[in-house]
Amino acid sequence: MEKYTRSKRGQAAATKCSGSKSKSKSKLKVEHASTAPSEAAGSQKSRNSNDTGVDTGSIALRVLECIVCFGPLLPPIYQCQNGHVACHPCYEKLRHICHTCESLLSYARNLALENVMESVMISCPHASFGCEETVAYIKQQEHAEKCTFAPFSCLFPDCNYAASFKELIIHATIKHHLLTRSFVDGSPFYEFLDFQSIFLIHHETNTCFLLRNSGEIASGRAFSVVSNRSCLRRTNWLYDLSLVDVLEFRLCDAPVEQLDNQSSSETILFVPQKYCTPLVDNLRICIRKIS
Ligand SMILES: [Zn+2]
Ligand SMILES: [Zn+2]
Ligand SMILES: [Zn+2]
Ligand SMILES: [Zn+2]
Known part of the structure; x- marks a missing residue:
């Protein structure tokens, strides 16, 4: 299973937004959970593991956005025959025509990407206002609306x-x-x-x-x-x-x-x-x- 958390670099960017409505362009940290922590301990250290025994990497937050509307790429996610993806509202608005290659073929669901999106965890959008919760990326809006730290x-x-x-x-x-x-x-x-x-x-x-x-x-x-x-x-x-x-x-x-x-x-x-x-x-x- 893969787990994502926002990097310190991303948190620093969000902190600068305190007192304004600007949106952070933070990166996410990618954590690969180890299936055998004790056996793989040595190699994990060489791959920049953290205290929980998982390897980390980073991914740009923008790759988790719909390329048409730039909103969160929430399931169901559709793709054309050439692999270009779009969120469900855009899929409906585009009338099944790909925004990138204008393919006329019907879109198919991208279940692999949907699985990835469902496993992504990020800091609350209001982290810069004091919220320390980590929330599912696909439920960030739901949390943000009831978050007591919302500005x-x-x-x-x-x-x-x-x-x-x-x-x-x-x-x-x-x-x-x-x-x-x-x-x-x-x-x-x-x-x-x-x-x-x-x-x-x-x-x-x-x-x-x-x-x-x-x-x-x-x-x-x-x-x-x-x-x-x-x-x-x-x-x-x-x-x-x-x-x-x-x-x-x-x-x-x-x-x-x-x-x-x-x-x-x-x-x-x-x-x-x-x-x-x-x-x-x-x-x-x-x-x-x-x-
Ligand atoms: Zn004012
Ligand atoms: Zn969209
Ligand atoms: Zn396409
Ligand atoms: Zn919150």
């Missing part, structure tokens, strides 16, 4: 910053000059109407939101609560917004929009200028998690 992306879509929860709070205050406000799930709090945007923090779940004020000063204010996928961590939240003592300006049970989800639509509370009194904290906000 939090900045709530401003045009900003590429991603980091730990604590670092993101610092980034929001220093880079984007945001005021921060902690809140308790389901407990209302109040704000003045003349803020730009406020970084809202729910410390119990390490979740953050942006309370936006995107209206024109001349016509009125448009308030909303937004976030993104990396900050919501697959939890759903609702919020209420209302103007204290003015019943007609009220937004109830609005879902928190995910700025990076194109199917998500933003709901706003619009307050005409004549109702906006800047020095009175009369915007009531209540955010709660859906269990």
